[in-house]
Amino acid sequence: MAYRDDExxxxxxxxxxxxxxxxxSLPNRHVGPRVPASELAEVFGGPLPESGMPAADVIDFLAAAAEPGLMAMPSGRFFGWVIGGTLPAALASDWLVSAWDQNAGLRYATPATAAIEEAAGHWLLELLGLPSAADVGFVTGATMANFTGMAAARWRLLADAGWDLDRDGLSGAPRIRCFVGRERHDTVDLGLRYLGLGKPxxxxxxxxxxxVPAALDAALAAGTGPxxxxxxxxxxxxxxxxxFPEAIAVARKHGAWxxxxxxxxxxxxxxxELRHLTQGFEEADSWGTDAHKTLNVPYDCGMAIVRDQTALRAAMGLHASYLVHDAEGPGDPFEKVPELSRRARGCRCGQP
Ligand SMILES: Cc1ncc(COP(=O)(O)O)c(C=O)c1O
Incomplete structure (x- = not known):
């Protein structure tokens, strides 16, 4: 592709x-969209164009056509769900990430973005008071962060039960019993479904x-196995x-991840002033969170934190001759996440 600096x-x-x-416009605009998706689909759709148009015109068209269909999610007057806005440095870093366009999976190939993610990961662990040796993988959001943590759990629980998941897959494997609180977020069930672990x-x-920890104790005691x-x-x-202290003690008694x-x-x-709410949470094996809600980082940015590096990398890693693996370093980014080609999500979080 020729670099057309003017374009x-x-x-x-x-x-x-x-x-x-x-x-x-955010401080004053109407918060909700003014036009439904069905109407906007007609604006954006129509016959497939026979010819292109100048890049700046594409941007002008997109901005004008999308404007009535945008929800003012980053505004201070939007109170829907747990959706946050975007901090200036995080937004501008996101632009840089797009301009750099690094395929940020390998330390060898993209050392700058790998190093930024490593720094953001270390800061995250320090900030939250989680084990400094845990692996941090930057994923798309909390759904995939939970999926990633639970994938590591699946690998470890089956390995400890003497089952080779990589070689034999799930068919015939010992059943992993999964337990959730009645009010867990539904995306946890989704992650378990992706993992073939069934309904919790x-x-x-x-x-x-x-x-309720006593209810967890009774549920775990009702069966055996991973x-x-x-x-x-x-x-x-x-x-x-x-x-957490009571629930994790119960889980440990039954050998659960x-x-x-x-x-x-x-x-x-x-x-x-809020840390007491998380008391004892550092005793868990894995954690899922994201930066696009509380941390005010642009979509999408999630973090999977896993204490057991071996389990995470066995669940997510792959080896191919053309992927130059950095054996000396703290692990390639792609070994800690469910995707190979990926944008450098951690760059948006790593601001002082
Ligand atoms: C508690 C909880 N878990 C998981 C999710 C899923 O997060 P994401 O949309 O980043 O995948 C949400 C989303 O609101 C949530 O509130």
């Missing part, structure tokens, strides 16, 4: 102008959605946290 400059200038206009056992929760317990830091409706879904709530550990 890039015009398109980027157009994007910057429209972005500033969008950000500038739902454990009773209290009025705030906190899992077990995965998924706890929650931050209930979507009440904000409540599962009682403990994963914590802390999509937005894990960050409470970084705030001195």
């Amino acid at each position: 890039y400059a015009a398109a980027l200038a157009a994007a910057a102008g429209h972005s500033e206009a969008w950000l500038g 056992v739902q454990v009773d929760a209290d009025g705030q959605g906190r899992l 077990a995965l317990v998924c706890l929650q830091a931050g209930n979507l409706h009440s904000g409540a946290f599962d009682p 403990v994963h914590i879904d802390g999509a937005f709530g894990l960050w409470a550990a970084a705030a001195p």
Whole structure:
């Protein structure tokens, strides 16, 4: 591809102008979209164009056509779900990431973005008070962060049961019993489904959605075999946290792997006035969180944190002759996530 500096400059200038206009409109604009997707589909659709158009015109068209269909999610007047805005450095870093366009899977090939992710991962562990030797993988969001942690769990639980998952797959494997609080986020079930682990056992929760440890004990005692317990830091409706010290003690008694879904709530550990909510959470085996909610980083950016590096890399890694593996370093980014080609998501978080 020939580098046409005038085309890039015009398109980027157009994007910057429209972005500033969008950000500038946030304090006063109507928060909700004014036009439904069905109507917008007609604006964006129509016959496949026979010819192209200048890059800056594409950007102008996109910005103008999309404007009435945008929800003011980054504005201070948007209170839907647990969706956050975007901090200036995080947004601008995201632009850099796109301009750099690094395929950020290999330390050897993309050392700058790998090093930035490593720094962001170390800071994350320090900020949250999680084991400094844990692996951090930057994924698309909390759904995939939970999936990744639970994939490591699946590998370890089956390996400990004498089952070679890589060679023999799941058919005929010992059944992994999965336990969740009645009010876990539904995407945990989705992750378990992706992993072929089936529907989890739902454990009773209290009025705030906190899992009841005695109920977990009874549920685990009702059977035998490998077990995965998924706890929650931050209930979507009440904000409540599962009682980690008691629940993790119960899980340990039954030899279970403990994963914590802390999509937005894990960050409470970084705030001195809220840290008590996460008390005991550092005893878990894996954690899922994301930066696109509480941390105000642009979509998409999730983090899978796994104490057992061997399990994570066995679950996610691959080896091919053309992928130059950095055997000396702290692991290639792709070994810790479910995808090979990937953008450098950690760059948006690594700002001082
Ligand atoms: C507790 C919890 N877990 C998981 C998720 C899924 O997060 P994501 O959309 O980043 O995949 C959410 C989303 O709101 C959540 O609140």
